[in-house]
Amino acid sequence: MHAAATPANAAGKLGTIARRLRLRRRTVPARVLARTKREAGTEPLCFTSGVAGELFWITSFVESKKTAFAVARLGMYTGLPLRSFTETSEHQPLELARAFKAVLNLLDTAEQRELEAYLQTHLGHPVQLYDPSL
């Protein structure tokens, strides 16, 4: 039906996005980086490594702000089983990159800022949404 990504291709994409996320990491407050490094115990792949629940809370926000239909659309454009995630689900950078990109298409600017505040409240650290392809 559609071309599935090969493991090699997925690894290549993961590397590309991870490199971009490292660049973005410089804008993340030092407190978050310190916390991430302490929790992960190694150099973090991205600023959210070691922090869980991002997609659970994004889904929760979209559901409350929009509709279940909007959550389903987000699932279609990310390919991620959003409703299966919990507050403790940990995510790969590729998953987060897909979700951030899709959510930027779904929400207007004001809603994006509202989501960032919502995520900060629930995750306990600042989160800046951005398009990883830019």
Added chain:
Amino acid sequence: MSSVAAGVGQSTNESTAAAVAEAISAARSKLGDVDPALVFVTATVDHDAALVHQHVREKLPGAAIHGITTSLGVLGSGGVALGPKGAVGVLVMGSPDGTATFGVGSAAIEDDGAAAGAAAAEAMQAAMTSPASVVLFNASPGLEEDVLTGVGSTLPDVPAYGGSAADHTIEGLWSVFTNDGIASNAVSLAGIGGNVRVGASFLVPYDTVGDSATVTAASGRTLQTVSERPAAEVLGDWVGPGIADQVQHGGNILAQTALNPLGLQLDDSGKHFVTLHPAQVDADDGSVGLFAVAPTGSTVCRMRSTEDRLITSIGELMQQALDDGGMKPADVRAGVLIYCAGCAGALGAALHEGLREHLAGELADVPLLGLCTFGEQGYVPGTGNVHSNLSLSVVLLGDG
């Protein structure tokens, strides 16, 4: 006395048992004393499809079961129905005077779509007491072109309309509801014949833009090269910077290409096209995954639409079907609406409002069950039954 009676019901209840019960209760109430002969079932994959089937069978033990899972929700004159735990919808049909006939047939697809299509068509026709006037075609995504060929070998000249099973995330979580149970890779056909009036329409709401090129290498539904260039490069030139990142690094391009897909010329007239929805770019070889076949040597072209057109097409589709059947809205006893999930995803909340706007007035009273699908099938005069993407279809049934 009418020859066709039907009722539609839907539910967003979180319990699968309660959702099925609510939907069937609403639908069944419209049939009065008429025995349900056919139930078209749909549900989102939030519900366990096997449980949905089990509860439908318990509630309607005498009715033939047919259907597929839907993406994004259940459609109707009230808009899009989807709750946090999904949605269930049913269209229950019967014949008050016994002169309309219904029958279903199904087959596992495995790796031979044509054989499955032929087997399902034979089983369906054998279950009917009169030849089918129209076939409701529903299958798993993957080999619909071949399955249609098989159906056509058994039922030549019988128009088929329908859509492919879908989930929300394109993970292959879809199911086909057959009379015998659920299946992940199967085709189910529902034939309707006898004393029944049929009005149907199949619409590709896109126009060609001007660019076209020859497919120089393709494998199944993967477009490898176009004009001897990697397909992703050509698509990137046509669609623009919106997919530049995916062309370079690979990835999902469903959203970006929903309004800028490819078209496949069906004949030399330059008038008839089916739409191909580019889904995924493989950066390793520059190939593009589609939801339909574009054979080597065929001509693909650049297509375009607008959100507004995808909405107004609902009204256009309904009018075409009414005209086709020589019916007014009050004459319609039942309807099945197929709306591409890619179009629905591109529209978002506008689809909800569009359905309410274009299925208003007398059309709001028509028992109409709508699904969002991963591929659409319909009848094109002069060509026959075709498989397409990003398309709409509707079948309306009235008294014969």
